[in-house]
Amino acid sequence: MVNGTSLTVIQMNDSHAYFDLHQEMFWQGGQAVYRPAGGYARIATLVKQIRAESQGRVLFCDCGDTLHGTYPALETQGEALIPILNSLGLDAMTAHWEFAYGPATFKQRAAELGYPMLAINVYDQATKERLFPPYSVKEIGGLRIGLVGIASNIVDKTMPPSYSEGLEFTLGREELPPIIDVLRTQEKVDLIILISHLGFSQDLQLLSEVQGIDICLSGHTHNRLNKPVLQGKTLVIQSGCHGSFLGRLDLEFEDKQIVDYRHELIEVEGDINPDPAVDDLIRQALAPYQDKLSTVVGKTATALNRATMLETTMDNFLLQALLENTGAQLAFSNGWRFGAPIIPGEVTVNDLYNMIPMNPPISTVELTGEEIVAMLEENLERTFARDPYDQMGGYVKRSLGFNAYIKIENPPGQRVQQVFVGDERLQLGRNYPTAFVTEQGVAHKYGRNRQQHTERSIEALRAYLARHRPLRAELRGTFVAV
Structure with a gap:
């Protein structure tokens, strides 16, 4: 029996390969204002601080749109990001624009990550096998946690054919209930977290139809949610884009049931001291392109x-x-x-x-x-x-x-x-x-x-x-x- 357990969930979504500090837009007094934000080295600093505060009882998940979006990312087909992402201590992710390099290259990039790429809804057309595992299980502070991934379902519907060659994508609404059942009955998990790139509206619709998800980390639509949305019994958060924000959800448990939570949308402010080791990895990744891009x-x-x-x-x-x-x-x-x-x-x-x-x-x-x-x-x-x-x-x-x-x-x-x-x-x-x-x-x-x-x-x-x-x-x- 676990009493008085806590867990902190950190979300990153739609960072779009923004390696370093960049301008971000904010609404203030009815007008747009701009200030520098973001960068994986500043994200690393924040995550280390949160881990220290939470005594290591932390899950850090990425909802995708990570390996694509800037020149160095495209020039290396996402490879330039791998050492940086692996240094952040992520636990799992799902995907969308990652498919832009083609299924074979994306699968290679996913294999280079030190954490699982998850998707219940992406299939090989020929074999009908899933391209990636549907879920993974983590144990933290006496809690067994099931992480389920749903990739963007529009890759084979609205994007260039090369992105989805040989693949088919579903919404995941048929696959999700059996996965929840497996996690509860066979894996004996206490908490199920959905890592989704369907989009905020789609996630709310899905969660209105499917019961049993405790936390939904939503991506794709770049919403900056300043407080969680409760859909049924599921807490839903989404945390902006470009790596300019992290979502932090602190959960309190009694007898393995959530009894309280606190949420914060954290701005990755420009004056945060970048983590030196991650900053060095970023400098190495960007160096070959610096003269051209500047x-x-x-x-x-x-x-x-x-x-x-x-x-x-x-x-x-x-x-x-x-x-x-x-x-x-x-x-x-x-x-x-x-x-x-x-x-x-x-x-x-x-x-x-x-x-x-x-x-x-x-x-x-x-x-x-x-x-x-x-x-x-x-x-x-x-x-x-x-x-x-x-x-x-x-x-x-x-x-x-x-x-x-x-x-x-x-x-x-x-x-x-x-x-x-x-x-x-x-x-x-x-x-x-x-x-x-x-x-x-x-x-x-x-x-x-x-x-x-x-x-x-x-x-x-x-x-x-x-x-x-x-x-x-x-x-x-x-x-x-x-």
Whole structure:
């Protein structure tokens, strides 16, 4: 019998390979303010402090989007992060953008980690075997703890085919109850923690259907939860992005039952002393790229961020560059959430790769007005679907060259009210020359005369900065919720 036991759970989610200090955006007095935050060496310092306070009764879990998102990560297919992550003392993680390197490479990266990659919902199409273990069990302070992983389920649905080649992804709603039963009856665990990358809304829906999870560490949607959400009997937390925050959940037990808890969303502040050993690993990882990434390529008068759902200044910069590069009338990219802010002042190559680390080629296509409306309706449904399981990640598709008036609460296919291109209403039968990046910008099923150009995104961004000094990329009211 265990009485008076305590356990501290630490969450990191969506750090997107942000090795070191970077700008982060905060809302203050109704306005955006920026200050430096993050970095794995500062995270290491905080985790060591928490371990000391908690006498080692600590679980540290990562919800994924960790091995992808910055230039050094992509150049090494995640390998540059492995020594750093292994130094943090993590207990388990799950995944999303990690699949961008392809299943074989990702499996190799996972094998190099000193802790398990968990996913109940990713299968080999040929063998029907799971790609990763569904759970692991830890014993801490007399408690047996089951850790269950659910990876992002959208990898084979909305992302490039190479990410999921030979794999299939489920929601995990069918697999989770049997896993809970195994953990309770065979593994005899006292506590079950779900490490999820489904997204906050999806996690709440899943937990409304499946009983038996004690703690859900939620990822993917970059929510900064200042207090846990209680879904049934499950405590749910999520802790921002870019490694700018950690979530801390202190649990008190009597007879192996949670009787009290305290939660803190911890900002990884810039003035935290970085852990020397981890800081040295970071310096080694970044050294080969330092000269290239520190090169100044322009100035911005606009604070660039991706913190708003309908339109962002960061993506307006990208889209303005696409329009100028191609001479197209309209431009589209994906509603990415990742990308640390760029404050007014100098812009470096590193800033550009943080915006769009994949550096995809620029493409053009001709779209009819009817196709544009259909594409917008599809995207709005994937963003605002009433059924959380139909929400497919990211914010509203980043767009430029038109103004769309939308009703978010309307049913699927009925959200777009009016669209104007300049002063004219969108003509359904007319062709509009359009620039875009990635299939998430314009899917293959739309348009004709599709061309992939030789110039890539970073080149276009650099050229635009050279011609526009300083850069201005303010919000234009592309989407207006009415």
